[in-house]
Amino acid sequence: MKNAIVCLLLATLFSCTKKEVEQPADTATPEQLLAITNYYVNGASGNDANTGTSATAALKTIQAALNKTAEGAGSTIYVAAGTYKERLSWPHSGASSTEPITLTNYSGGTVILDGVGATNDAQNAMISISSKSHVRVNNIRIANNIRSFAAGIYVSGSGTDVQVTSCRIYNIGWTTDSTAVPTASNNANPLVVVGTTATAYSGIYFGSNQVYACNTGFSEAMTLSGNVNNFLIENNIVHHIRNIGIDMTGHYSWTGAPDSVNFARNGNVKGNVVYNCISPVATSGGIYVDGGKWINVEGNTSFNNGAGITVGCENANRTAEGINIRSNFIYNNKEAGLVIGSNAAGSKVTWTTASNNTLFKNYTNGGWGGEISLQNTDQVTISNNIVQSASNIVVIALLGYTTTNLAMNYNRYYTQSGTANTITFDWGGINGTTYGSLAAFQSGTGLDAQSTYGIPSFVSSAAGSLNLHLASGSACINAGNPAFVPASGELDIDKQSRKQNNRVDIGADETAL
Numbered sequence: 001m002k003n004a005i006v007c008l009l010l011a012t013l014f015s016c017t018k019k020e021v022e023q024p025a026d027t028a029t030p031e032q033l034l035a036i037t038n039y040y041v042n043g044a045s046g047n048d049a050n051t052g053t054s055a056t057a058a059l060k061t062i063q064a065a066l067n068k069t070a071e072g073a074g075s076t077i078y079v080a081a082g083t084y085k086e087r088l089s090w091p092h093s094g095a096s097s098t099e100p101i102t103l104t105n106y107s108g109g110t111v112i113l114d115g116v117g118a119t120n121d122a123q124n125a126m127i128s129i130s131s132k133s134h135v136r137v138n139n140i141r142i143a144n145n146i147r148s149f150a151a152g153i154y155v156s157g158s159g160t161d162v163q164v165t166s167c168r169i170y171n172i173g174w175t176t177d178s179t180a181v182p183t184a185s186n187n188a189n190p191l192v193v194v195g196t197t198a199t200a201y202s203g204i205y206f207g208s209n210q211v212y213a214c215n216t217g218f219s220e221a222m223t224l225s226g227n228v229n230n231f232l233i234e235n236n237i238v239h240h241i242r243n244i245g246i247d248m249t250g251h252y253s254w255t256g257a258p259d260s261v262n263f264a265r266n267g268n269v270k271g272n273v274v275y276n277c278i279s280p281v282a283t284s285g286g287i288y289v290d291g292g293k294w295i296n297v298e299g300n301t302s303f304n305n306g307a308g309i310t311v312g313c314e315n316a317n318r319t320a321e322g323i324n325i326r327s328n329f330i331y332n333n334k335e336a337g338l339v340i341g342s343n344a345a346g347s348k349v350t351w352t353t354a355s356n357n358t359l360f361k362n363y364t365n366g367g368w369g370g371e372i373s374l375q376n377t378d379q380v381t382i383s384n385n386i387v388q389s390a391s392n393i394v395v396i397a398l399l400g401y402t403t404t405n406l407a408m409n410y411n412r413y414y415t416q417s418g419t420a421n422t423i424t425f426d427w428g429g430i431n432g433t434t435y436g437s438l439a440a441f442q443s444g445t446g447l448d449a450q451s452t453y454g455i456p457s458f459v460s461s462a463a464g465s466l467n468l469h470l471a472s473g474s475a476c477i478n479a480g481n482p483a484f485v486p487a488s489g490e491l492d493i494d495k496q497s498r499k500q501n502n503r504v505d506i507g508a509d510e511t512a513l
Helices: 002-013 062-068 438-445
Strands: 037-041 075-079 082-084 101-105 111-114 125-130 135-138 141-146 150-157 159-165 168-173 188-195 201-207 210-214 222-226 228-234 237-241 246-249 264-270 273-277 285-290 293-298 301-303 307-312 319-326 329-331 338-340 348-355 358-360 372-374 377-383 386-389 393-397 403-409 412-415 424-427 433-435 458-460 467-470
Touching (some): 150 168, 150 201, 188 201, 188 210, 188 228, 201 222, 222 264, 246 264, 273 285, 285 293, 386 393, 424 438
Parallel strands (some): 037 075, 082 111, 111 141, 125 150, 159 201, 201 228, 210 237, 237 273, 246 285, 273 301, 301 329, 307 338, 329 358, 338 372, 348 377, 372 393, 377 403, 386 412, 393 424
């Protein structure tokens, strides 16, 4: 437990500050702005026989510019607007976090790496980065890579300080057929880091990217897998993916990393918007922690996915541990808003919290399902959440799963019917009992002793103008656990202080009185 607390603190404190890419200005040369070697690429007028050291002596291809960089030296490659049919192999590491090797657009132009008819056809990724450090990819669009195991940006091996910022990655897929049903061998990865050795890939930053319209098969839009340590995924928009949106995984043997470090860990997933990530063959979470450890999932908005936010472990006899799911808006997902637990033999989710989330009308599939689904767990706490369901089923512990050392309290429940006596807690995994009201659930389990039933009072609950911030006078204001103390750096859905008055609010939004 002490180790878990230490690692959670590390994850909370971690921030991977991205280095802003400075564009050439009329009043100063790029060399004056950055004390590193710069190269220029212009697909329309450049020539790879040029030096590439000025806009007037630009290279024609991006790969030629990358090849001119030196190992352990900083460089910025400025690419003029245009479509470049190249698959790039990143040859060198930068010097440091302040002198990286950077690939970016020139003067705000739109740069597209297009996979149709691209060079280096034997490579599946549009940008392949293998065991390189101090790398930046900024303001590049990557599109139209359709093949088995297609990738947008594929980072593998070990290293440190890799940042992908303000990129757009789209139409990456294993097939062009949007109706095709994949098998486990059908995969595509728009943006992925895989730590493959005993030395971690660390200091990973994905910020302000858009990943969309990708047919990923059994893979995901953004993925951290294998030995990956210390990461920040923030302010990205991920949508219309044919499987999971953002995924932090662990314990998959194909990575090649030793099992003791074969999982994503010590990271933050913050402020992302994820929607319409739906698999045709399985439950697909907008955000998924699968065997990862010591990760904060905070301040995200997840809607219209297969499930909202999921924490599990698909590999037998392993755990996902120390996951904090807090201050998220989770609504209108096809299945549960929040899934916590493992269904793999001998595996479970442990030492995990779901606090101050707002769950609203999930399980749009209808039928026997609800807002929160629990599988095999131990030491899980569910507190200070708003849980408003479209159906009368709210929390489910499915038959055959074991939920031990569970704590639930200071939650606010409400159902579409508006009648407290119709709220249903299916507790089949505990003792085979279904409770038909909050009072019956409290009495029968001893859980949720200070939780309440009633309208949360949002700014707007209407489908066309949904706004899940708390309305003035909401019963959720100053109604959370009075002993609540925010973790270091913990914020609400709007990145404001998590506790603004004498007592924390219930739900993702913290209202200043």
